Amino acid sequence: MALYTRAGRARPQRSGFELGVWYLMRLSGLALFVLALGHFSITHFIFDPATQTAQWIVDDRWGSVLWRTVDWLMLTMVVLHSFMGVRTVVQDYTAGGARTALTMLLYVTGIALFLMGTIAVMTLPFPVK
Amino acid sequence: MRYLQYRGGEGMLAWAFHRISGVAIWAFVLLHVLDIWLVGANRGLYDDVLKLYASPVGRVGETLLGAALLYHALNGLRIIVMDFWPATTVFHKQLWYASWVVFVVVGLPGAYIILRPIWAGVS
Amino acid sequence: MQVDLRILRFDPERDAAPHWESYRVDAEPMDRVLNLLISVKADQDGTLTFRRSCAHGICGSDAMLINGRNRLACKIRVDQLGRKITVAPLTGLPVMKDLVVDMDGFLAKYRSVMPFLIADTPPPERERRQSPADRARYDDTTKCILCAACTTACPSFWAQPSYVGPAAIVNAHRFIFDTRDDAGDERLEILADKDGVWRCRTIFNCVDACPRGINITRAILEVSRAVVERTV
Amino acid sequence: MRIDHDALVVGAGGAGLWAALELARAGISTGVLTKLYPTRSHTGAAQGGVCAALGNQEEDHWEWHMFDTVKGGDYLVDQDAAEVLAHEAIETVIELEHMGLPFNRTPDGKIDQRRFGGHTRNFGEAPVKRACFAADRTGHMILQTLYQNCIKAGVHFYDEYHVVDLLFEGGEGGDGGRAAGVVAYRIADGELHTFGAKAVLLATGGNGRMFSITSNAHSLTGDGMALAYRHGIPLEDMEFYQFHPTGIYGIGILLSEAARGEGGTLLNSEGERFMARYAPKAMELAPRDMVSRAIYLEIRDGRGIGPKKDYVYLDVRHLGRAVIEEKLPDITEFARVYLGVEPLTEPVPIQPTAHYAMGGIPTDLRTRVVRDEMNTPVEGLFAAGEAACVSVHGANRLGTNSLVDLLVFGRRAGREMTAYCRAATLPAIAPAVEEPVRAELEALRTRPDGESPSALKDDLATLMMDNVGVFRTAPMMAAAVAGVAQIKERYTRVRVRDTGRVFNTDLLEARELGYLIDCAEAMATSAISRTESRGAHSRDDFPERDDVNFLAHTLAYRGEAGPSLRYKPVTITRFEPKPRVY
Ligand SMILES: Cc1cc2nc3c(=O)[nH]c(=O)nc-3n(C[C@H](O)[C@H](O)[C@H](O)COP(=O)(O)OP(=O)(O)OC[C@H]3O[C@@H](n4cnc5c(N)ncnc54)[C@H](O)[C@@H]3O)c2cc1C
Ligand code: HEM
Ligand code: SF4
């Protein structure tokens, strides 16, 4: 691809990263519309928070592969969406070194959180019925 | 801050709430993944945390969280609609009002369900 | 009627920082803020400085922050504002003096999107044909008078002055969707940059501020969509 | 600071920008100096359209356009210039389209055209669709398109540089000197800069701010005309000043003739289409001088509207929402914003408004400034646009013909200057040539006591509006001549209140007032000496046109005791003067 436009202006390096983030925010937002709102409704309207003990989660909710998958999907989406969202906020209000540092910190936290969540959802043994 | 002098309209409020709610939910997600981690790591501690969530203060907090989530989700949808059908920007205010209508219609019963145990003394 | 006019004044040769000054001015309801400024300058304080030329909303000289919103002083009437009127320079551009801001950065952004027709084919003997429908496609964005009211009303621009801003995108839109132009792709590339269209958060302050009634956000989103469509 | 270019363009309206574009494309080092950002120039305010005999809608020929221009100008037009205008209008409009101008389109994709006052088919038979337009922001689109193309061509702009003097080598401009550059005041910091160049173009626009009711921008203060005048160059035909019939009542903001072109009508207090009495064939689309006079006569005969019975109505209600909103959106908005009137349902109060200077710096067909009745050029000095007088408008300009003038002669100026620059050498500029103006400006800036320039300016504007307006008589104009002389004297004592250097608009406004006074002086004196009625110059005491004595251009030269006048013959090629009826 030509490095200059026909008007003689240097063409920007096309990375597509921001486009990716933009698209991702929309797609994950749509997914979360179902997943997060669904999750919140189930945990608050169908059941009551008080009844959702660790035992119940392990035995009932995560007793099914389907629910583990749904929860993991939600985890993925929410981590992607919210960390990329906060990245936007950080990039808006910071500049220079602080921006790089905070963004890196955010990525690291995001990955750590994603791993923790994955371990929590995926590694518990299924209950023996 | 001179920026605070600007009297933005619906669009600016919609964005400010969206941003605030987004960051708030993000903060909660941090917490929530940590507590879910406890289900595998330390069940006793998890159940203690759960009591906090189910307490009256916790319930008010959860209601606020729900409100933030609902607003953010509805406004997020509004943004996505405009992104993919730019002609709808003409109605951006109406879309915002509509999202508030849904917010109230869905949110009020929801809040009632979450908060009822406080005075019903269920927990 | 009498109007209380507060103006954020700044004279770089005298003041360390901007400060508010109050003036009482006689005004008719149909007067515009520009009339008030001119009357203050004529009768009360000749050092009051602002840009103006056409006095009817067509040259874009006198965009300023009036009662908390960006307006053209020559297009907003006293009866739309009430008896208390505050006037300050546009937010986010360097203030040169009183209500005059430095527009160079703003215009540099305008120039960065290649705001001119680029056609690869040699021009025909007569006019290039364009159907009324194709012409209508970009009509709205041809109205821009480069007053900067939109860009300086945008919180995303305040946060990151590197944002190319709504005005530049409007002017890119005007060419991207012109069937006679062949450089739409290159403009889309420029605007796909991190300081391009993605910085728009659909806040609509720009639309509210635009004295030409351009649906700026729509134009921006049409450009974003075009960027998405050519990539995805 | 000293800056050199091959060519300098003063003014970035339509005329200046096109000239700069030609120069830049030819590779001539060019600087454009403008006291406003280029897109703030008043060309952007032009609404209605730009005429060119494209024949896209109905049969049309440039000869017809030429005839209409000559007749519209009451035969004071130089016909060789009108021929150039009408002929080259076609290629310039096409070229503008190629540059990207978004003209409205016909269903088959050609440039759309509409009717405009005084433009007819077959030498006056019936109105013809000749005005090419982009909604009612044609001037805006021309200005933007030319600016865009200047950016593309890499034109060097000096934005917000106020030109305060012209430089000549080997004598004044009026006595055989050669243009050598300009002195400009940088508004941002009050620095004076000396610009040297082989060729200088004056494209500074009009001077309508000498009237109290005007469609003109605050910046239209006749700077270029006054500067040339101060250097011994005459001003041509200054008595011919156009009053546009449809200014917004009380403010003067223009409602374009396009409103009438699309079918809008004028009504008096009896609801009558009074134009039937004055121009039965052309009705509302008669030339502007006639329509303005008709409005004044209606008002004088007590058929005006309103508490003071001093306006009439422009009515577009019958055109329907579609036409009003699609083809006349801007002027509809003006009525809403500035009058609080809804044109869809209410008629709009209007009154004639000072609009356009037919006269200006005399030039020949090649845009070279000329200094006498033999058309002797001032070497290196060029002029185009409203500041110039080639004369294509004669005694009255037809609607749209100003934009055509800018385009055709702006382009010619660019080409002419290119050729000139290739042959000429850079003139020598003595050091410290800017000292006289520096002293003038410093005196103005630091004078400890005196009169306020804004009050003086109001006095001038009222004086001119009342006495050198649509109708003129000897006593009125005598009052104007005396009044201007008085104001000129008071001007020597005005005091600027802002003594700073940064963005001192107070100082510049005072400076501009000086230019207006010069133009007013030339206008009043030229007017009182023309004892006939012709085009926009309409006298109660001399109601007839006098081709025996006054088929001639006025040249006003500056003098210590007031202007002295000379006359120059009109060039007549194809059309012998005839009575002007519509
Ligand atoms: C409201 C309105 C509507 C009109 N509608 C039409 C129409 O429909 N059709 C038509 O044909 N004509 C129309 N006209 C007339 C036409 O628009 C003008 O005559 C024309 O635009 C003048 O252009 P110009 O290039 O000569 O000068 P302008 O566009 O006035 O530009 C003058 C330039 O000179 C610069 N300048 C002035 N003084 C100095 C100085 N001292 N130093 C540096 N720079 C200086 C200014 O900054 C500016 O850039 C209309 C006029 C008005 C007022
Ligand atoms: C439930 C459905 C959701 C939808 C439809 C949605 C939609 C969106 C959209 C479209 C944006 C982009 C806004 C813009 O670029 O202007 C966004 C931003 C954001 N979202 Fe969500 N979102 C949802 C849930 C969430 C959740 C659960 C979180 C947090 C965990 C979250 C956190 C954020 C954050 C922090 C931002 C950035 C805010 C900003 O840039 O101003 N969102 N959301
Ligand atoms: S888009 Fe509107 S607000 Fe922005 S610069 Fe153009 S005219 Fe001004």
Ligand code: F3S
């Ligand atoms: S205000 Fe700014 S965020 Fe977008 S919608 Fe307008 S550019």
Ligand code: FES
């Ligand atoms: S003075 Fe021209 S836009 Fe206000």
